[in-house]
Amino acid sequence: MRILVINGPNLNMLGIREPGIYGSDSYADLTTFIEKVCADRGVEADIFQSNHEGAIVDRIQAAYGAVDGIVINPAAYTHTSVAILDALKAVSIPAVEVHLSDVSKREDFRHISYAGMACERTYAGYGFDGYRLAIEYLIERHGK
Ligand code: DQA
Numbered sequence: 001m002r003i004l005v006i007n008g009p010n011l012n013m014l015g016i017r018e019p020g021i022y023g024s025d026s027y028a029d030l031t032t033f034i035e036k037v038c039a040d041r042g043v044e045a046d047i048f049q050s051n052h053e054g055a056i057v058d059r060i061q062a063a064y065g066a067v068d069g070i071v072i073n074p075a076a077y078t079h080t081s082v083a084i085l086d087a088l089k090a091v092s093i094p095a096v097e098v099h100l101s102d103v104s105k106r107e108d109f110r111h112i113s114y115a116g117m118a119c120e121r122t123y124a125g126y127g128f129d130g131y132r133l134a135i136e137y138l139i140e141r142h143g144k
Helices: 027-040 053-062 075-079 082-091 129-143
Strands: 002-007 044-049 069-073 095-099 121-124
Touching: 002 027, 002 053, 002 129, 027 044, 027 129, 053 082, 069 082, 069 129, 095 129, 121 129
Parallel strands: 002 044, 002 069, 069 095, 095 121
Antiparallel strands: none
């Protein structure tokens, strides 16, 4: 099984950006965490981060026929991007949305998620562990 993990804009700044919200661990710590979760479960992981909406759309399209599941934290594009929503719908790969913070308890503009409309589950507010929950959901779903 192969899972694509996509992280959107400013997540490369983890550890530096708003540590009171996102914690003090770095983006490298996050990728190490995801790689370990996948390796422990015998799953291959492709991890991609971009600050550019079109690059994320391109990566989702490239996943067509190549991966069994997508974990996506679209970051700020969550709340704005119909293009990412449409890309997820276009490829029809089982997808799960993750947010480090609990977006439902933050500003109103973070309460809408376009990408989430194409996702089977959302894990928000669990920090790095949300990625583990998303990966485990996709593994379980794949096995059925
Ligand atoms: C985020 C929440 C978004 O609202 C924000 O724009 C981010 C990160 C999260 O992981 O909590 O960049 O997706």
